[in-house]
Amino acid sequence: MSYFEILGNKYHPGHLQELLAVERGIKPAMRFSISEAQKPLLEMLKKESQKSGMFFIVKNYGEIHKFGSRKNADYLIYAAKSERLAKKLYQYEKAGDIRKVGESLGYPECCVDFYIDFLHSLPVKDGSCIKTFINTKSKPHFHANNIFNFQSRASGSFEKVKMLNSLNASKSYSRYFLISHIPCSYDCSESVAIGRELLKVIKAELPNFADEIVSALNRPFLLFDDFNWIAFNGAAKNKSTIEYEGIFPVRSLYPDDAFKNGNKVVVQKDEIQILTNDEITCRIKKKDEHDGVIIDFT
Numbered sequence: 001m002s003y004f005e006i007l008g009n010k011y012h013p014g015h016l017q018e019l020l021a022v023e024r025g026i027k028p029a030m031r032f033s034i035s036e037a038q039k040p041l042l043e044m045l046k047k048e049s050q051k052s053g054m055f056f057i058v059k060n061y062g063e064i065h066k067f068g069s070r071k072n073a074d075y076l077i078y079a080a081k082s083e084r085l086a087k088k089l090y091q092y093e094k095a096g097d098i099r100k101v102g103e104s105l106g107y108p109e110c111c112v113d114f115y116i117d118f119l120h121s122l123p124v125k126d127g128s129c130i131k132t133f134i135n136t137k138s139k140p141h142f143h144a145n146n147i148f149n150f151q152s153r154a155s156g157s158f159e160k161v162k163m164l165n166s167l168n169a170s171k172s173y174s175r176y177f178l179i180s181h182i183p184c185s186y187d188c189s190e191s192v193a194i195g196r197e198l199l200k201v202i203k204a205e206l207p208n209f210a211d212e213i214v215s216a217l218n219r220p221f222l223l224f225d226d227f228n229w230i231a232f233n234g235a236a237k238n239k240s241t242i243e244y245e246g247i248f249p250v251r252s253l254y255p256d257d258a259f260k261n262g263n264k265v266v267v268q269k270d271e272i273q274i275l276t277n278d279e280i281t282c283r284i285k286k287k288d289e290h291d292g293v294i295i296d297f298t
């Protein structure tokens with residue numbers, strides 16, 4: 001049985017590309033959580049991993065994290081191609097050494113620095129995505145698009161992650177990502193390189209899944225914060241205008257009804273305008289400059 005058959009849609013398939021990344025040497029290690037009910041999954045993964053020489057270390061979730069919801073996270077699994085690496089990752093996490101955890105997971109140094117800075121500046125009302133956007137100096141790359149991977153931004157926002165999961169219960173959209181870390185910018189060359197490598201592997205193993213991921217990430221977004229965005233079926237005409245035929249069916253916490261009836265969105269200095277056939281049908285007041293920014297990942 002392959003990883004894909006084991007993980008399928010039943011479990012969190014976001015683990016799939018991570019496991020492939022570790023197995024193929026794109027990342028040195030990974031960690032994920034499972035519930036008591038999912039423990040048989042681990043046994044199956046262990047068997048499958050013998051072929052590729054992967055090691056799994058299993059720890060009680062409560063041993064590492066004393067906060068947050070533990071409803072679906074009874075165990076933390078540390079996986080790597082060597083037992084030493086998996087153990088190291090666990091030890092760094094237990095010691096709360098965020099830099100070493102990031103390094104062990106193969107995150108680019110620039111992105112680890114960015115994340116540590118971000119943690120020091122908490123609470124940040126917009127979350128990390130707007131900060132990543134502000135750092136982006138050239139064209140955003142879809143390989144570094146982490147917007148759907150909202151699980152990775154759970155820290156302190158468990159309720160919002162839970163809400164997003166229930167809004168999108170019919171399909172696990174949070175699996176649409178090519179990098180599992182928070183990028184320092186949407187044009188971070190090291191993040192893009194990791195995303196490209198992983199996409200190659202997924203394309204070879206699971207071409208349909210690769211197409212699904214690219215189609216989800218490679219589009220224009222209107223982003224308000226980590227949990228509020230609209231993803232469009234359309235094209236950004238410039239830095240402030242998107243023309244669209246519809247909305248990509250991933251619900252964020254942002255109410256999208258007004259957008260469904262329009263076909264153009266224009267971001268002005270202090271408001272966002274939704275237009276239908278060039279007539280303004282809705283105006284949304286902006287609270288500040290970054291309350292609604294266009295990120296064109298096409």
Ligand SMILES: [Zn+2]
Binds near residue numbers: 108110183188190191
């Ligand atoms: Zn970076």
